Structure formats: structure tokens, C-alpha cells
Amino acid sequence: MTRKPTKETLPALPGSSLLKPGFLVPLLAFVVAFPWVFQRSTFQNTAILVLLYAFLGQAWNILGGYAGQVSFGHAVFFGIGAYTSSLLLINTGLNPWLGMLVGAAVAATVAAVIGIPAFRLTGHFFLMATVGFGEIIRTLFVNLPEVTRGAQGVFLPLLESSIKNLMFRQSNTGYYYIILVMTVALFAGTAWLERSKLGYYFKAIKEDWEAAEALGVNATRYKFIALAISAALTAMGGTFYAQWVLYLDPYSTMPLMVSVQIALVAILGGVGTVMGPFLGAALLLPVSEVIRVAVGGGGRGISPMIYGLAIILISVWQPNGIMGWVQARERRAPQDQTGGAEP
Amino acid sequence: MSGRYGLFVMVLLLAAALVATACAGQKAEEKKIVKVGVIYPMTGDLAAVGNDHKAIMELAQEIINGEYDLNIPLAKTRGLPNLKAELQLVFGDSQGKPEIARSEAERLINEEKVVALLGAYASSSTAPASQVAERYGIPFMTPESTRADLTERGFKWFFRNIPYDRMAVESQFKFLAAVRDKGINVGNLGLLYENSLWGQGAAQEQRGLAAKYGFTIVVEVAYPKEITDVTSEVLKLKAAKVDTVLSTNYINDAILFMKAFKEQDFTPGAIIGLEGGMVAKEFIPSLGKDAGYVLTTATWSPALIETKPIVGKINAMYKEKHGKNISAYQPHAFTAVMVMADAINRAGSTEPEAILKALKATDYPGESLIMPWKGVKYDEKGQNIYGDVPILQILDGKYEVVFPFELASKQLVWPAPPWSERK
Numbered sequence: 001m002t003r004k005p006t007k008e009t010l011p012a013l014p015g016s017s018l019l020k021p022g023f024l025v026p027l028l029a030f031v032v033a034f035p036w037v038f039q040r041s042t043f044q045n046t047a048i049l050v051l052l053y054a055f056l057g058q059a060w061n062i063l064g065g066y067a068g069q070v071s072f073g074h075a076v077f078f079g080i081g082a083y084t085s086s087l088l089l090i091n092t093g094l095n096p097w098l099g100m101l102v103g104a105a106v107a108a109t110v111a112a113v114i115g116i117p118a119f120r121l122t123g124h125f126f127l128m129a130t131v132g133f134g135e136i137i138r139t140l141f142v143n144l145p146e147v148t149r150g151a152q153g154v155f156l157p158l159l160e161s162s163i164k165n166l167m168f169r170q171s172n173t174g175y176y177y178i179i180l181v182m183t184v185a186l187f188a189g190t191a192w193l194e195r196s197k198l199g200y201y202f203k204a205i206k207e208d209w210e211a212a213e214a215l216g217v218n219a220t221r222y223k224f225i226a227l228a229i230s231a232a233l234t235a236m237g238g239t240f241y242a243q244w245v246l247y248l249d250p251y252s253t254m255p256l257m258v259s260v261q262i263a264l265v266a267i268l269g270g271v272g273t274v275m276g277p278f279l280g281a282a283l284l285l286p287v288s289e290v291i292r293v294a295v296g297g298g299g300r301g302i303s304p305m306i307y308g309l310a311i312i313l314i315s316v317w318q319p320n321g322i323m324g325w326v327q328a329r330e331r332r333a334p335q336d337q338t339g340g341a342e343p
Numbered sequence: 344m345s346g347r348y349g350l351f352v353m354v355l356l357l358a359a360a361l362v363a364t365a366c367a368g369q370k371a372e373e374k375k376i377v378k379v380g381v382i383y384p385m386t387g388d389l390a391a392v393g394n395d396h397k398a399i400m401e402l403a404q405e406i407i408n409g410e411y412d413l414n415i416p417l418a419k420t421r422g423l424p425n426l427k428a429e430l431q432l433v434f435g436d437s438q439g440k441p442e443i444a445r446s447e448a449e450r451l452i453n454e455e456k457v458v459a460l461l462g463a464y465a466s467s468s469t470a471p472a473s474q475v476a477e478r479y480g481i482p483f484m485t486p487e488s489t490r491a492d493l494t495e496r497g498f499k500w501f502f503r504n505i506p507y508d509r510m511a512v513e514s515q516f517k518f519l520a521a522v523r524d525k526g527i528n529v530g531n532l533g534l535l536y537e538n539s540l541w542g543q544g545a546a547q548e549q550r551g552l553a554a555k556y557g558f559t560i561v562v563e564v565a566y567p568k569e570i571t572d573v574t575s576e577v578l579k580l581k582a583a584k585v586d587t588v589l590s591t592n593y594i595n596d597a598i599l600f601m602k603a604f605k606e607q608d609f610t611p612g613a614i615i616g617l618e619g620g621m622v623a624k625e626f627i628p629s630l631g632k633d634a635g636y637v638l639t640t641a642t643w644s645p646a647l648i649e650t651k652p653i654v655g656k657i658n659a660m661y662k663e664k665h666g667k668n669i670s671a672y673q674p675h676a677f678t679a680v681m682v683m684a685d686a687i688n689r690a691g692s693t694e695p696e697a698i699l700k701a702l703k704a705t706d707y708p709g710e711s712l713i714m715p716w717k718g719v720k721y722d723e724k725g726q727n728i729y730g731d732v733p734i735l736q737i738l739d740g741k742y743e744v745v746f747p748f749e750l751a752s753k754q755l756v757w758p759a760p761p762w763s764e765r766k
Contacts, residue, residue: 017484040450042450045445045449045450244472245445246445
């Protein structure tokens with residue numbers, strides 16, 4: 001405890017203006033009141049998707065953003081979480097909340113096994129390996145019908161509506177608040193991680209893992225830790241998805257597109273920042289949803305076109321994600337102050 | 344910075360304008376309206392399917408709301424006479440994704456206040472969308488999702504028109520029995536199937552039905568679908584003196600086997616496929632005349648345009664509007680609108696329970712369908728029990744309906760002539 005640096009000794013973290021009460025309190029008030037203000041199911045479904053992807057993006061961010069190991073295979077962990085809890089629920093009647101924890105443990109284990117060969121690779125090659133593992137495991141899910149019900153998919157039984165069953169028949173409010181609590185907890189955890197020893201190890205590995213090793217950080221060990229945490233959290237998101245959509249199959253639950261979407265949310269929001277995944281999700285998913293609902297069935301390809309256009313615009317305009325823009329504003333503001341104070 | 348920002352705002356405004364124009368065409372209502380929701384993939388990989396379905400369903404809506412001299416319930420009258428209302432289809436886009444299909448089902452029920460839902464092509468979208476309907480207590484009808492266990496979920500509000508895979512196998516045996524009754528020698532059966540979920544499932548059904556209909560299976564040949572050399576498989580069939588081959592293949596293996604049959608001069612009296620490879624659009628072009636005389640099940644065939652008058656009439660109306668023939672699963676989508684509208688009209692109410700009761704009492708006449716079915720009537724699981732699967736035969740390079748005999752577009756050729764005698 002004594003060695004813990006005090007707040008004053010640390011430099012301000014990038015994007016920290018979004019972690020001040022002046023921003024967080026109104027934001028929290030808004031998200032808590034959301035389902036009461038916006039009662040249309042379209043808004044509520046979109047908000048659930050935003051929070052789910054903010055959650056998944058943050059889980060990805062721990063590995064891809066903080067520890068710098070970019071993965072395009074996270075749909076595997078998402079699928080493992082969804083399948084584990086669902087199959088346990090169907091076959092043994094295990095409560096989905098417990099199933100969520102089992103799924104997280106299974107995903108962390110699978111991640112550790114994948115990590116053994118994958119962490120021998122760095123940069124682009126690591127990324128390619130994660131894509132490969134994603135496809136391998138998805139194919140396994142299709143071809144092991146005895147375990148996963150194969151291409152037929154899994155139907156979840158309709159249980160009584162309750163928080164305990166993680167299932168709500170007619171209202172989305174229950175789902176909304178569950179994913180909200182999960183997301184807020186994860187974001188608070190990430191804010192803590194950013195200031196913790198573990199977080200600094202991750203960042204050291206990201207910046208220069210050889211230098212980190214030279215300073216005594218066991219880089220491989222901390223990469224495994226980052227991967228296991230990231231996989232376990234992604235799996236928890238998978239269980240939530242399964243309980244919400246109530247149907248799973250390998251083609252729709254674990255395609256490469258889900259991996260890309262998870263990474264995209266964090267990358268567009270700003271990698272390695274606490275609020276990045278939330279901003280990314282809050283921008284990306286409504287763009288796609290709102291356009292789809294507004295255009296309805298008549299829009300042909302307009303909705304994905306505008307969606308693609310938005311991604312291109314953000315990438316061109318602000319390559320560091322939305323957080324890059326926030327940080328640029330922060331840098332400008334204190335400069336003005338000090339400039340004025342100088343004699 | 345500000346220049347870039349300006350550009351960004353401009354593009355956003357442009358996007359908003361696009362959205363606004365797209366919405367503009369969707370308003371205008373005067374009289375009483377009954378809304379039915381339709382969920383299809385309008386964007387994404389399956390967009391072509393969704394938009395084709397939308398086109399033919401709008402034709403169905405037009406026929407219901409207008410006055411047409413067609414032998415179809417609701418065609419001769421305007422709208423739904425028992426409710427004095429017009430039918431309005433409200434389309435939703437699933438993007439082919441389960442979670443979006445789920446959201447769209449909720450949107451259509453909660454915001455558009457639809458009284459029933461139709462959709463959603465891929466079984467992976469139909470499953471979650473119909474779960475929403477079940478939770479809200481709204482009828483859901485799928486025109487074309489075949490995954491067998493969709494009707495095994497014990498749902499109260501779920502209905503399916505299309506025959507599922509098991510019924511296609513049953514159709515093979517009804518056909519064999521009918522052929523036998525005509526005095527043709529069907530002889531010994533051999534099963535040839537790809538060794539995964541689909542082929543294994545089909546073989547299991549075929550074993551059971553062979554016993555039921557009194558046919559003998561003398562050999563079963565299973566093979567992996569990635570197979571590249573089929574010589575030994577063909578030898579097994581030859582050695583067992585198979586007269587009729589029941590063949591469950593994907594496209595590549597189907598082509599391999601046909602070529603090997605010719606090379607080894609193996610001519611069974613009939614080769615009967617189970618959709619899949621035998622109806623894939625590459626099958627006839629790849630094999631040319633060697634595809635001749637092959638029989639296969641198919642849920643719908645373009646040959647019906649010429650053999651069933653009502654199909655011809657609807658096709659002509661569609662062609663006039665869109666410049667092409669109806670195809671693939673479009674007739675299923677059209678049929679679903681007609682059957683659902685008929686049920687709502689009979690219910691005389693938009694109360695979900697009343698519509699459910701009417702759906703359960705459905706007995707839609709076969710002669711009004713653009714399908715080759717006896718009619719539409721649901722069992723207690725919501726499955727259409729009249730969904731017959733016709734048998735097609737490739738004759739002169741075209742798929743022709745040969746069974747049921749009363750819908751035949753060409754006379755069945757059985758046994759197939761030996762390879763040496765084919766021109």
C-alpha cells in the first residue's frame with residue numbers, strides 16, 4: 001500500500017476528462033432513466049445492443065487495447081459462453097447465472113490453450129492466428145452435433161420471467177438493466193485496471209515487450225492473463241446474448257463478422273481507453289439500427305452503405321478513434337490556461 | 344479541422360436526406376387497415392431473396408385488396424370483407440441475423456401493431472422471431488423454413504406451410520408405391536447418401552418407410568461429401584443388383600456419381616434424388632444429356648406454370664410487373680399471405696385468439712394454391728399436413744413434374760434407357 005503512487009504523482013491519463021463526475025453522473029442518470037423515457041421496443045433493443053457491444057468491446061479492449069494483442073477471433077469466446085450456459089440449462093437445468101460463470105471458465109481455459117501456440121506469434125501473425133482459430137472452432141461446433149446440436153442450432157426453453165432465470169417474456173427492461181449493470185461494473189473495473197500494477201504491465205508489454213521483459217515483467221505470463229480475462233468476459237456477454245435471443249447456431253453466433261464487430265467497436269471508440277468501447281458502440285450500433293428502422297424494408301442497400309460510410313469517415317477524420325478527438329480537445333484546453341498564466 | 348468537420352456534417356445531412364426520401368413513400372392511409380408483419384432479409388447476403396419475396400407478397404396484397412377474377416379466396420372481393428378492412432403488409436429487415444430478426448419482430452408487434460407475422464426465410468431467423476411472437480401471443484407463419492424441429496418446440500402460435508425434409512422422403516415412397524401400382528417393377532432399393540447430418544437423417548427415414556411400404560433395401564452406401572473418387576461406391580451398388588437408387592447428395596458428389604454411373608455402365612431403373620444436388624442449378628448444365636431421366640423431389644417447380652392454370656395466371660401478373668417468371672421460394676411467400684389473410688377474414692376480428700382459432704380451422708383448397716399441394720391444413724403442431732412434395736424428372740434437359748400424376752407436365756419414363764441407347 002505504501003508504494004502505491006498518489007494521484008498527484010501520476011500524469012493525467014488520456015481521455016480522463018470523460019471519467020470526471022461532471023461527465024459520468026449525467027451519463028449514468030441518462031442510461032438509468034433510458035427505458036422509462038424511451039419505451040419503444042426499437043429504442044430499447046438498440047440500447048441493449050449498444051450496451052452488449054460496449055461490454056464485448058471492453059472485454060476485447062483489455063487484450064487488444066491495453067495489452068496490445070489484436071484479436072479477430074473473439075466470436076469463439078462469445079460462442080463458447082452462449083453455448084455453455086444454454087446447453088447446461090437444457091441438459092441439466094443449471095441456472096443461467098451459474099452457467100455464465102461456467103462458460104467464462106471454459107472460455108478462459110480454451111483461451112489459454114489457444115494462447116500457447118498463438119503467443120509465439122506477434123503483430124499481424126497473431127491476428128491471423130486468431131482468425132484461424134475462430135474458423136476452426138466454429139467448424140468444430142458445426143460438426144459435433146452430439147454436443148452442440150450442429151447446424152440445427154439450439155433453442156432455449158422459455159422459462160418464467162425473472163432476474164433469477166435471466167429471462168423476460170414481454171418486457172425488455174429486465175434485459176436492459178442486467179446488461180447495464182454488467183457493463184457499468186466492467187467499465188469501473190477497467191478504470192481500476194488502468195491505474196493498477198496489472199494495467200501498467202499490460203501497457204508496458206504493448207509499448208515494447210522486450211523492454212518490459214528486460215525490466216522484469218514476465219511478458220508471456222501477463223499476455224495469458226490478459227487473454228484469459230478478455231475471453232472470460234466475452235463469454236459472459238455470450239450467455240447474456242443467448243438468454244436474450246433464445247436461439248443459437250454456429251453460423252449466426254460465431255461468424256468472423258461478430259469478431260470484427262467486437263474489435264471495431266473498440267477500435268473506432270479508441271483502443272486502450274476506458275470510455276472508447278462505449279463511445280464506439282454508442283455511435284456504430286444506432287447508426288446501423290436507426291437507418292434500418294427508418295428505411296425499413298424499402299431501403300435496399302442504403303443502410304449498410306451509410307454504416308460503411310460512417311466507419312470510413314471516422315477512420316479518415318480521426319484515426320485514433322473518437323477518444324482521439326476527446327484527447328485532442330483536452331490537450332488544447334490546458335495549453336490555453338498555462339499560456340495565459342505565464343508572465 | 345473545421346473543413347473536415349464541415350465535410351462530415353454535409354455527408355451526414357446527405358445521409359439524412361436519403362433516409363427521408365426513402366421514408367416518404369411509406370405513408371398514406373384512408374380506410375380501416377389490418378396490418379400483417381413480414382420479416383425477411385432485405386439487406387446483407389440474402390437480400391435478393393428478401394426483395395423477391397417482397398415483390399410477390401405485394402402482388403398478393405394487391406389481389407386481396409383489389410377485385411380480380413381468380414379462383415382464390417378474397418380475390419373477387421375488395422380487402423377483407425368480414426372486417427371491412429384492407430390488408431397492409433408491413434416489412435421488416437432481418438439482415439439475415441437472429442438478433443435483428445428478434446428486434447424486428449418486437450418492433451412490428453409493439454410499434455406497427457401487426458396482428459400476425461410472416462417470415463423469415465433462414466431457420467436461424469425464424470427461430471428467434473417466432474419466439475418473440477410466442478411470447479406476445481401473436482400468430483407466426485413461416486412460408487419456407489424447413490428445419491424440422493421448428494414445429495417440435497411445443498409452440499401454440501407457430502404455423503408452417505412448407506413440408507419439412509421428412510415429408511420429402513415420404514413423397515419418394517408415395518411415388519414408388521404409385522409406380523408399383525401401375526405395374527412397373529420398382530425392384531430392389533439401394534440407398535446412396537452423404538454421411539453427415541442430412542444424409543444420415545434421410546437414410547433413417549428411408550429405412551423406416553421402406554418397411555412400411557413393403558420395399559426391400561439391399562444395400563446402403565454412405566460416403567463423405569468431400570469424396571473425389573466414387574468407383575468403389577458404384578461397384579457396391581452394381582454388385583448388389585440395385586434396381587432403384589435413392590440418392591441423397593450435394594451438388595459436387597451428385598455430378599461425380601452420375602459420371603461414374605455412365606463410365607461403369609450402371610443403369611438402375613430409376614435414380615431418385617432428395618432435392619439438394621439434383622435440383623441445384625449447376626446439375627443439368629454440368630452433365631448435359633447425362634442428367635437425363637434422373638428423378639428428384641422438389642417443393643416447387645417452374646413446370647407448374649404450364650401445368651396448373653392458377654400458377655400460370657399469377658405468373659403472368661408477376662411477369663407483367665417485374666419482367667421475369669416467379670421462382671424458387673416466391674410461391675411459398677405468396678401462399679402464406681393468402682392463407683393468413685383468409686384466416687384473419689374468417690376470424691372476422693383482429694383479436695389474436697380469434698385469428699389463432701381460425702388458423703387452426705384452416706382448410707385452404709388446393710386448386711386455389713400456386714403450390715402443388717392438396718391444400719393447407721395444420722396439425723396440432725402447426726405443420727401443414729397437405730404439403731405434398733412433387734417428383735420431377737429431367738426430360739430433354741428440363742425439370743418436368745411427373746408425380747402427382749394429375750399435375751404431370753410430362754409422362755414418366757421408367758425404366759431409364761441404358762447409357763448405350765441414349766442419344
